[in-house]
Amino acid sequence: MNGDLSYLIEDEIRASQIKTLVVDDDRDLADLTATFLEREQGAFETTVETTVAAALDRIEEIDFDAIVSDYDMGRLNGLDFLERVRTEYPDIPFILFTGKGSEEIASEAISKGVTDYLQKETGASQYSVLANRLLNAVEKHRATETVKRSERRFSRLVENSTDVISIVGESGAFEYVSPSAERILGYPPSELLGEWVFDYAHPDDRQEAMEKFFAAVENPEIQPTVEFRFNDPDGEWPVLQSRGRNMLTDECIQGFVINSRDISDLKEQEQALRQRNEQLEDMKRAISHDIKSPLSVASNSLVLYDETGDDELLQKVDRSISRIEGLIDQTIALVEQGTDVTDSDRISLTDVCTAAWDMVNTNGAELHIDNSREFTADPDRLQRVFENLFRNAVEHSGSDVTVSVGTTNEGIYVADDGPGIPEEDREVIFETGYTTAVDNTGFGLPIVKQVLLAHGWEIDVGESDAGGARFDIAGVEFVSSVYK
Template sequence: MGEDGHIEYLNSAYAELLGYERDNLIGTHWETLYRDEDIDEIYDVLLPAARDGRWHGQTSFIRKDRTMIDLEHTLSYTNDGSLICTLSNPTIDESAETQLSVRERAMNEAPVGIILTNPHAEDNPIIYVNDKFTDLTGYEKDEVLGRNCRFLQGEQTREEPVDKLRTAVENREPVTVELRNYRADGTKFWNHVRIAPLFDDNGDIEYFVGFQNDVTKKKTHEEQLRSQTARLEALFKHSPDMIAIHDANGIICDVNQRMSTKLGYTADELIGKNVLEFDTAADPDRAQSFWKDLPTNTPQRFEGELERNDGTTVPVEIHLIRLDLDGKDRFVAMDRDIAEQNKQKQKLVEQNERLERFTSIVSHDLRNPIQLAQGRLGLLQEECDSAHIADIELALNRMNTLTEDLLTLARVGDDAMEVEEVSLDEILQECWGTVVTKDATLAIKTDRMVVADRDQLKQLFENLFRNAIEHAGENVTVTVGETADGFYVEDDGPGIPDSEYDEIFEAGYTTAEDGTGFGLNIVSSVVDAHDWAIAITERSEGGARFEISLYKNGCERVSSSVE
């Protein structure tokens, strides 16, 4: 009924209870169905109760033939002020009343949202929602009743499922769709919606019933699976590594293009063959046992050798994992060509062997003659007084210093490097005591702890201290302090010309007459061995400043003004 109380729609069951044809009651005011003495009570009691939510009870009605009938009567209002009136025969026993109660309770306690809409009213408004629907959408019942379901739609609701719903309603047909809906607080959710028409005994439609279920988790999982599948397919297709998938017997089920190209076969030629036909380094019995005992989702890494179509072989690093792919037991092998890596490894071994031979020569073959010459020079000083002795001693000392620097440089970055927490304050004082500092001054402005090889860190500081004294003079002040990600060593000397920044860490480069050119190269090598970074800067007051970052790989040589 409209706000003015006139009947706008009724179904055939309502009309039959009162003895009318449906068309006879359309446009009639509800007052004509009641006795005059009952109308005031309806205005004063029933309608206010309906406005507060719902009124339910028994009412006496005047039928078309002017006889009276007592009917079960329910009244409720929609948001637009329309009055909804439902009639039914009164319950004749407790069992029937219990049955109705059970049905209503079952709908209210159903695990999915349930709505009823009135297809005969304008815009097919909602006339009933259960508690699960309000939980699902966040709307209260009085915010929903009288509205079309489209209020749940929003910006990301696709037109295709909406059109499918609209067409099914127009055709009075059941339909199921999944679409984006929006809750009262604006959050999105995936709604699995099933609607169906409900017909009366005469085959006329009375209501649409809708079932709504939040399937956001399922849809999110499906989207993640699709995305993951797309990434895996892209990886399989475009991976720079060779990929083969085989079963528990080693029979190849699939290969990527890289595998075919690298081995010189087509995919069809590889699929169906046993992987052991191409892995010349594998033992068949051990391989079968290994596959049998390999747990699912437990990656393994080992090396092998694959034979190409032309008979040549390629060394590979194999990453193998056992997976359940769509219910099938499969092994995925990613084979990486390590031929170049092996060449580099062999080259490094040869370089290390040469370095060991060099270290041996410097340590024994060169150091021993120097020590012998120094001993003889001491005897010569006792026997005679010559102006040449001082020059000989200076040359021998320089040769000894150069030998020690070369040995230090060769040992920096050794695999046996032992890292530990080291106190900068403690090691700085220790290093200052081992360097000839003359009238120089050390200022320590840090109590930082660093993780480093203690001996190599001493080499770093000792060489930076010597460099400062050699280039800034005997009265230099050397300061060691903290930066945001490391520490710095600076002096108050003349600084380093910009033109020398690119060369200063190179082995053999020096501007001092008696320098070996290895001091700062040793510093750079220690930094590299620890995966740190070093930068040359300049104090705002002048002087050289070396900043060591503990959190960067490589060695950065830049020029910047540091306040």
């Protein structure tokens, strides 16, 4: 402990009361010791007891900072007292202040954990010695307790931190990993020690992470932040954000300190927000483009009607209004899908497809359902998915189309025997507003994709065995393994 810190602690001790228990079977000697201690150091506040039993009771009542005890006190001596104190208070300063001294007693006292051993002498100077030794013992004890509290506080903070704190050597190997690693990364710290950090980074992210790390090793002024995918014990790749600081020259650290946190949820939210913003931009463009045409038809038709009185012009107005209403309905439907699924139930493919088919004007088209199985989903929103897929098949294929729905090991498929979707259009059919049908809004398939993404599923389009369109929905986890 350096001198400045020692003086600070001593000043703090002197400024506060040091509660001291003095135990001696000779009441006069005990009172004398207490009086001299209080006169010698104003910080001492003494309590006197003449038996070990009474002293033990008093310890239960008062939180003492130090104990001064005689040795020879009848049936229970000072060493018996020390032994009993140490069972409950292993660190409290305890000074054996005795007139019966011997190497044997001193040795036994040390073995039982005495803080100091002082033999009584004649003259008042002995009390100055006792006071200084008490003061030093209390100073050391309080300093030790302060360090322990700091260590416990630091340990609790590190264990419960939302970050993983690690120290990496100059070569990139883990030298320290905080206990939070097991909760956040899935690895106990002992399993990571000595491992090369970059072995856990995704191959596509490893080079950037290494370049930033070694640049900071060369230049301590650089404090890099790196985002990379981390290989956890389950083979998953959570996204970590790591902030580093070069402390290689710090004699206590001698390493590169890295704070890492799992930002996978944040990245997913950012991605969902980007998709939502892109969707809204697409909607804005589609609406501004598609709504102008029916508005123009309605407006010009009314002008001509005022001039000619031709009722067919009013029919054009009616069709234009219907077109605008359809755009509004589909826009509302798309916005209401959101990005989260909160109402899930166990449903069967047959039930949801039958309900959806009944809601579509199929004009004599046929529906075949194969290998129906059960899974968990939002029934209402998933029904809208199949309504839009069925409507898309009928509108682009005609009333003689056959739509087939079924399950595979990978998920669900919806296929038809219509003309299919040209390969060059398959990348854009899920964009808001895209359509090849004159009276279509172009919102049906974007709604399909949005609902499936909200379920955590993906959709892909290709060609069916009959040469028509085929939509494959991946990521569905079936509850039942039996086809129904």
